[in-house]
Amino acid sequence: MVTAARLLAGAALRADKYFQAFPEFGPERMGAPIVAFNRISSRPFSNYSQISNPDVVVVIDPTLLGAEAVIAGVGEDAIFIANSSEEARPVAGRLGLEPGQVYVVDASRIARETIGRDIPNTAMLGGVVGITEIVPLDDVIEELKELMGEKLGSERIEGNIEAIRRTFETIRAR
Amino acid sequence: MSHRGRRTGSGARVLRAPAPAKGTIVKALRGADAVAEAMRQVNPGVVAAYPITPQTDVVERFSEFVADGEVGTEFVTVESEHSAMSACIGAAAAGCRVMTATSANGLALMWEMLYIAASYRAPIVMAVANRALSGPINIHCDHSDSMGARDSGWIQIYSSTVEEVYDNVIQAVRIGESKDVRLPVMVMFDGFIISHLLERVRVLPDKKVQSFIGPPRPVYSLLDIDHPLTYGPLDLFDYYFEHKRQQVDAMEYAEKAITDVGKEYGQVSGRLYGYYEAHELDDAEVAVVALGSTASTIKGLIPEIRDERIKGGLLKVRLFRPFPTRDVVRRLSATKAVAVLDRSASFGADGGPLYLEVSNALGRAGAKTKVTNYIYGLGGRDISHEHIMRVYQDLTRMARGRLKPGTRYLGVRE
Numbered sequence: 318m319v320t321a322a323r324l325l326a327g328a329a330l331r332a333d334k335y336f337q338a339f340p341e342f343g344p345e346r347m348g349a350p351i352v353a354f355n356r357i358s359s360r361p362f363s364n365y366s367q368i369s370n371p372d373v374v375v376v377i378d379p380t381l382l383g384a385e386a387v388i389a390g391v392g393e394d395a396i397f398i399a400n401s402s403e404e405a406r407p408v409a410g411r412l413g414l415e416p417g418q419v420y421v422v423d424a425s426r427i428a429r430e431t432i433g434r435d436i437p438n439t440a441m442l443g444g445v446v447g448i449t450e451i452v453p454l455d456d457v458i459e460e461l462k463e464l465m466g467e468k469l470g471s472e473r474i475e476g477n478i479e480a481i482r483r484t485f486e487t488i489r490a491r
Numbered sequence: 492m493s494h495r496g497r498r499t500g501s502g503a504r505v506l507r508a509p510a511p512a513k514g515t516i517v518k519a520l521r522g523a524d525a526v527a528e529a530m531r532q533v534n535p536g537v538v539a540a541y542p543i544t545p546q547t548d549v550v551e552r553f554s555e556f557v558a559d560g561e562v563g564t565e566f567v568t569v570e571s572e573h574s575a576m577s578a579c580i581g582a583a584a585a586g587c588r589v590m591t592a593t594s595a596n597g598l599a600l601m602w603e604m605l606y607i608a609a610s611y612r613a614p615i616v617m618a619v620a621n622r623a624l625s626g627p628i629n630i631h632c633d634h635s636d637s638m639g640a641r642d643s644g645w646i647q648i649y650s651s652t653v654e655e656v657y658d659n660v661i662q663a664v665r666i667g668e669s670k671d672v673r674l675p676v677m678v679m680f681d682g683f684i685i686s687h688l689l690e691r692v693r694v695l696p697d698k699k700v701q702s703f704i705g706p707p708r709p710v711y712s713l714l715d716i717d718h719p720l721t722y723g724p725l726d727l728f729d730y731y732f733e734h735k736r737q738q739v740d741a742m743e744y745a746e747k748a749i750t751d752v753g754k755e756y757g758q759v760s761g762r763l764y765g766y767y768e769a770h771e772l773d774d775a776e777v778a779v780v781a782l783g784s785t786a787s788t789i790k791g792l793i794p795e796i797r798d799e800r801i802k803g804g805l806l807k808v809r810l811f812r813p814f815p816t817r818d819v820v821r822r823l824s825a826t827k828a829v830a831v832l833d834r835s836a837s838f839g840a841d842g843g844p845l846y847l848e849v850s851n852a853l854g855r856a857g858a859k860t861k862v863t864n865y866i867y868g869l870g871g872r873d874i875s876h877e878h879i880m881r882v883y884q885d886l887t888r889m890a891r892g893r894l895k896p897g898t899r900y901l902g903v904r905e
Contacts, residue, residue, distance in 0.1 A: 330519045336689075337689065363788065364791045
């Protein structure tokens with residue numbers, strides 16, 4: 318989660334954009350819901366307040382889709398991207414959002430098929446980039462290789478890259 | 492970002508800075524990484540430190556540099572912050588270049604040693620990731636830790652972005668070691684808000700940093716056996732007062748050293764540093780004084796404030812010790828109303844520590860400016876754009892005599 322925000326920031330740096338990435342501040346517990354944030358802009362900005370009205374919300378854990386916290390501060394213009402095997406419409410209905418602002422991608426299934434485990438974080442990045450075009454896909458992939466290459470090894474990196482590409486293409490196809 | 496061409500003051504970091512240094516690399520770093528990176532480039536003789544959230548990441552990362560042989564530092568792992576500062580003082584007295592880092596309760600545990608470091612004129616550089624003091628226990632940002640240490644004799648520099656804390660740590664080495672100054676320097680950065688935030692940092696080449704700081708030049712070294720001397724002897728009513736008077740002088744000399752080092756750093760890095768930063772103050776009717784990350788947030792909001800037809804400016808305080816009293820008077824006495832934002836409370840006092848300085852400076856200068864105080868962000872409570880807009884709106888009412896100055900609290904349940 319925090320790594321996904323870190324990857325997006327690194328990709329923004331490669332694209333010569335201005336960015337911030339920060340976790341929800343405070344102690345972390347294994348398994349507890351966690352939140353991480355990004356600000357990305359093509360121009361310099363100076364803002365160190367917390368983010369309360371996001372332009373884009375990404376929910377990686379589908380079990381959180383009923384939680385009130387995930388729609389806090391989400392306005393009509395915001396984009397909501399969820400990891401879910403459902404269609405966008407019922408997800409939007411449950412969250413009280415407009416169907417047009419909700420996107421779903423079955424990142425967990427794609428992760429199982431590409432990485433071999435239900436680790437949907439990188440797969441979700443493909444969806445985020447596919448919809449928002451905030452950074453080029455290639456920059457995300459290059460950043461992933463550099464940041465995680467040593468830790469994951471070449472086989473798992475390839476799986477992660479495949480996951481990113483597939484969610485990117487799936488969401489672009491719609 | 493500004494659509495009207497931001498004006499900056501003479502003491503400020505100006506927009507038309509010299510060209511960036513050759514070999515500068517833009518990296519994505521968190522505040523804690525940036526401090527560790529600066530420490531790696533400084534390559535101090537001794538680091539003694541004890542971990543405490545949110546400073547821990549600084550020490551962790553630096554200890555990796557030590558383990559990997561990227562620095563030649565003697566890294567002393569100690570059992571407490573009191574011991575960390577004691578070890579730093581000993582090493583500095585021996586003639587070493589010394590650095591450390593801490594936060595909140597760790598700084599509190601160093602207390603008696605802080606005064607000793609300053610009175611030994613030991614130019615130790617310490618990064619402080621600002622965090623609230625217990626109790627109740629809280630790990631998030633406010634400035635009560637370093638504000639409490641304001642009278643300990645340390646130079647105090649506040650940073651408001653990740654890049655600034657990197658730049659300030661490097662400059663602190665030169666400032667503290669300057670001739671006639673020889674004082675320890677604290678470099679503050681907001682805990683979590685800056686320490687755990689990843690953003691762009693223009694990292695200088697190692698060689699540039701090394702040539703900027705120069706080799707350590709031990710003065711009054713305990714290891715210089717040809718010139719034996721004593722540190723910390725009994726000093727009663729015969730000379731203690733004179734020694735304290737010299738510390739006062741050293742702080743005065745520091746003002747020039749800070750300005751000179753900031754200019755020279757600008758030549759080396761392309762990033763000029765002044766004693767303070769001024770934004771849209773030239774024609775300002777009202778102004779806010781702030782430090783730390785909040786000052787950066789306000790800076791980003793100034794165009795919006797101007798769009799609201801508020802002639803608002805910002806004075807960002809970089810140095811809290813020595814305090815820029817003359818600059819505050821020069822830049823703010825023409826304004827009608829000034830709000831001072833404090834991220835710490837001074838219980839029983841007539842406002843927060845920054846407010847007391849600004850209010851005193853303007854009052855003694857006979858300025859007619861109304862000065863008001865806002866306490867905010869204790870224990871990491873967020874300061875939002877709405878809060879800041881409210882401050883500027885309050886100021887315009889104050890300037891017209893429709894609101895009385897006083898101490899108010901932003902974002903607290905009352």
